[in-house]
Amino acid sequence: MSLSKTRFFFLKNTSLLSTCKPYLSQISLNLGASKRSKILPTASTSKKPVDQFLFSQKKLLADHRGNRGVRRFHTLPSRFQGQSAALNQGFQVAKAQAAKTSSKWPINSHKSVGYVCIGTSILVFAIVVVGGLTRLTESGLSITEWKPITGSIPPLTEEDWKLEFEKYKQSPEFQELNSHITLEEFKFIFSMEWGHRLLGRVIGLSFVLPTFYFIVRRKCSKDVALKLLAICSMIGFQGFIGWWMVYSGLDKQQLAERNSKPTVSPYRLTTHLGTAFVIYCYMIYTGLQVLKNYKIMKQPEAYVQIFKQIASPKLKTFKRLSSVLLGLVFITAMSGGLVAGLDAGLIYNTFPHMGDDIIPSSNELMSPVFARKADQSDLFWRNMLENPTTVQLNHRILAVTTFFSVFAVHMYSHRLRPIIPKNAYRTLNACMGLVTIQAALGITTLIYLVPIELATAHQAGALGLLTGILVLFQQLRRPNVANIALLKRSLQQLSKTGAKDAFKPLN
Numbered sequence: 001m002s003l004s005k006t007r008f009f010f011l012k013n014t015s016l017l018s019t020c021k022p023y024l025s026q027i028s029l030n031l032g033a034s035k036r037s038k039i040l041p042t043a044s045t046s047k048k049p050v051d052q053f054l055f056s057q058k059k060l061l062a063d064h065r066g067n068r069g070v071r072r073f074h075t076l077p078s079r080f081q082g083q084s085a086a087l088n089q090g091f092q093v094a095k096a097q098a099a100k101t102s103s104k105w106p107i108n109s110h111k112s113v114g115y116v117c118i119g120t121s122i123l124v125f126a127i128v129v130v131g132g133l134t135r136l137t138e139s140g141l142s143i144t145e146w147k148p149i150t151g152s153i154p155p156l157t158e159e160d161w162k163l164e165f166e167k168y169k170q171s172p173e174f175q176e177l178n179s180h181i182t183l184e185e186f187k188f189i190f191s192m193e194w195g196h197r198l199l200g201r202v203i204g205l206s207f208v209l210p211t212f213y214f215i216v217r218r219k220c221s222k223d224v225a226l227k228l229l230a231i232c233s234m235i236g237f238q239g240f241i242g243w244w245m246v247y248s249g250l251d252k253q254q255l256a257e258r259n260s261k262p263t264v265s266p267y268r269l270t271t272h273l274g275t276a277f278v279i280y281c282y283m284i285y286t287g288l289q290v291l292k293n294y295k296i297m298k299q300p301e302a303y304v305q306i307f308k309q310i311a312s313p314k315l316k317t318f319k320r321l322s323s324v325l326l327g328l329v330f331i332t333a334m335s336g337g338l339v340a341g342l343d344a345g346l347i348y349n350t351f352p353h354m355g356d357d358i359i360p361s362s363n364e365l366m367s368p369v370f371a372r373k374a375d376q377s378d379l380f381w382r383n384m385l386e387n388p389t390t391v392q393l394n395h396r397i398l399a400v401t402t403f404f405s406v407f408a409v410h411m412y413s414h415r416l417r418p419i420i421p422k423n424a425y426r427t428l429n430a431c432m433g434l435v436t437i438q439a440a441l442g443i444t445t446l447i448y449l450v451p452i453e454l455a456t457a458h459q460a461g462a463l464g465l466l467t468g469i470l471v472l473f474q475q476l477r478r479p480n481v482a483n484i485a486l487l488k489r490s491l492q493q494l495s496k497t498g499a500k501d502a503f504k505p506l507n
Helices: 005-030 034-039 049-065 078-100 111-136 158-169 172-176 183-216 222-250 252-258 266-298 300-310 313-342 379-386 388-415 422-447 452-475 481-492 496-502
Strands: none
Touching: 111 183, 111 222, 111 266, 111 452, 158 172, 158 183, 172 222, 183 222, 222 252, 222 266, 266 300, 266 313, 266 379, 266 452, 313 388, 313 452, 379 388, 388 422, 422 452
């Protein structure tokens, strides 16, 4: 059989292309290019591409050696040797990329993952409000045992209620503060604490079970899977922190060391509150990130202008300020936890004055009464964290600082309005409204001696303001690297010129 030069290279390239198909198809599938995968269908990959190519070359060369009158190619011509080396090198790169992208984890998570995160965060918001009510009604120490599983069943008969009431009678809170309450009054405070704990269990099941489903069925990317597992761990740890907090109000030894009435430790109360806030923020951020990536891949051309605005160097300062606001709001909320734990809102119920002056005297702010060491080396930090007067002053300072910081960033955003994404600009406007409402709630709660309704609204307002700042923070973040690559590839199908200019940041 004799083959011409043209026929020889046609067969060679045909063999080469058939060898490339499975690897190009695998890369296309992993990068989400479904259309390209239809053009290059998956083929058998039993042989390595370079070996298969060399085998076909040897076979063709062997057929040519015995044919006279036809030019024999024992080696490739010099003008094709460079191309062959480049193709060989390209095969190696393709193999490496295929190995990296052959993971079973998808690049983007399913949108249902985002919906579960956002939906569960609403339950976390609710449990924070219920926890505030439990604290304000002084119901947190009514259940003196921690039973993670059997504790979900409340007392069902009158005998069960009497048994729980007898357990409560052994607690320091009943002996020193509530010795006058009846069984009916006990049922109310018990139900408040039981409902708070039950809602915590519901949150755990509502998040943990879908998380395992998403991971097992590979509905989420690997990095999102790690975030979901981290949230699950924090939810479980939060249950332990809750009992750790309650036990500080039941243990007589700890109460004696603090020289305190039967109440939970302000440090542990703030830790419990802070962990709930972190879980809530992590859920919100993860859910928004998943939905954002899904939206980008669904309509990549609609995200081009937003990406150009986010990548603008002129927006760098504004993005940093959003991070500062997020931290400032969180710290202010935690100082509010100390105010609640020390009942510091029941003193100096005027604003902006604290008594006759704007700031109380230094002797009152740094009282030696709160120092526990003989040399008073702990005088400063114990007054900062345990003196109700100092703690309230700190909360006032942080709250006023937060208000004017949000106001300053809000005014600054007007100067940058042409380069700020519209959704971020609207979110900041909403945050300005939220911080105004929150400031009004705080002042009103203080003046009216911390009524339950206003105090609960004030705590919910803190979490609402934190939500607004967190949404702003997330809206100013770039998508992850994988989504940027997919976005570029999608835009290249529109126009080569547009793809090059689409990712050029605004000057």
